[in-house]
Amino acid sequence: MKYNELKLKKARPSKRVGRGISSGQGKTAGRGTKGQGSRKSGGVRPGFEGGQIPIYMRLPHLRGFKTSKPAAEVVYTSQLESIKKTAIDNHALAEAGLVSSAHTFVKLVSKGELTSKKDVKLQAASKSAEAAIKKAGGSFMIVGRIGRESKKLKAEK
Numbered sequence: 001m002k003y004n005e006l007k008l009k010k011a012r013p014s015k016r017v018g019r020g021i022s023s024g025q026g027k028t029a030g031r032g033t034k035g036q037g038s039r040k041s042g043g044v045r046p047g048f049e050g051g052q053i054p055i056y057m058r059l060p061h062l063r064g065f066k067t068s069k070p071a072a073e074v075v076y077t078s079q080l081e082s083i084k085k086t087a088i089d090n091h092a093l094a095e096a097g098l099v100s101s102a103h104t105f106v107k108l109v110s111k112g113e114l115t116s117k118k119d120v121k122l123q124a125a126s127k128s129a130e131a132a133i134k135k136a137g138g139s140f141m142i143v144g145r146i147g148r149e150s151k152k153l154k155a156e157k
Contacts, residue, residue, distance in 0.1 A: 072105045072124065077132050078112025080120070086138075089121045090146050103148050108133075108140075 017029035031038040094102040110128035117137040
């Protein structure tokens with residue numbers, strides 16, 4: 001179905017209330033008689049419960065907020081020694097079992113010694129970890145997170 005093929009019903013004209021007895025909505029105009037709701041600016045604010053403590057005040061509040069951003073997985077410089085390859089990226093870390101998936105955000109943190117030369121391509125690294133890689137004769141490059149294949153591409157293969 002296309003937008004231009006939609007068959008819409010015509011909007012019902014709004015009722016003109018308070019225009020005499022014969023109009024069907026005259027006199028009190030459907031507001032009932034007397035009371036706060038019958039007045040021109042009558043009614044209560046949203047959430048008002050007639051003086052009772054409203055539900056949004058009765059329930060406990062959590063501090064801060066929850067983020068939907070996934071946390072970075074941490075890899076230490078000493079763990080890079082266990083990988084035989086010189087070129088290290090998300091796939092190499094996932095194969096070695098140091099991260100859960102090749103598609104996660106990985107940060108390299110300095111902890112332990114790094115003696116062999118490694119060319120590292122990850123999403124983030126601490127300054128001390130970058131220094132340790134350069135000291136060992138390797139290089140570090142920041143790359144974007146590796147996305148997953150779409151379902152269409154998987155179906156074509």
